[in-house]
Amino acid sequence: MSAAVAPVRIDEGSPGSVRVSGELTFGNAAQALKAIDAAVARDGRSELDLAGVTRSDSAGLACVLAVLAQSAERGRKLNVRNMPEGMHLLASVCEVEGLMA
Numbered sequence: 001m002s003a004a005v006a007p008v009r010i011d012e013g014s015p016g017s018v019r020v021s022g023e024l025t026f027g028n029a030a031q032a033l034k035a036i037d038a039a040v041a042r043d044g045r046s047e048l049d050l051a052g053v054t055r056s057d058s059a060g061l062a063c064v065l066a067v068l069a070q071s072a073e074r075g076r077k078l079n080v081r082n083m084p085e086g087m088h089l090l091a092s093v094c095e096v097e098g099l100m101a
Contacts, residue, residue, distance in 0.1 A: 008032045009052070010039045017081075018045050021052025024060030024087075033063045037070050044076055051082035061090050065099060 005027030011019040018039045024032055040048060048067065053060070064080065064087070071078040080100050083091070091097040 008035065010035050011052075012039050012042065012045070014049075016045055017047040017049050019049040019052060021054070023055040024050075024053050024063060025055060025057045026059040029059035029063045032060075033066055036063065036067050040067055040071055040078060041074065046077065047079050047081055049081045050084060050087070053084045053087070056084055056087040056090070058090060058094075061087055061094070061096070065096060068099060 005025055006022055007028055008020055008022040008024055008031075011021070013019075018036065020032075020036060036048070039045065048064070050064070064083075068078055068080070083100060088097065088100075091100055
């Protein structure tokens with residue numbers, strides 16, 4: 001039996017920015033994608049700040065990539081800031097870091 005993964009926390013307090021904190025993993029990626037995308041879409045946010053992400057895996061990376069793609073489909077560029085080192089390394093290994101710029 002695995003421990004439940006807490007949902008990510010979304011902070012929309014900074015104008016133009018959405019700050020994500022907590023774990024971004026297989027256990028909560030689907031819920032996180034919905035919450036982050038909704039927050040980014042609101043008021044046309046232009047920055048996704050991942051400084052508070054404490055742990056991430058490939059599902060977390062896929063979640064961020066999906067939010068970027070959905071933002072682009074809406075005609076908005078979304079900048080990712082403060083990507084955790086582990087996510088950055090995984091993006092590099094998967095050769096998708098150029099999509100995160």
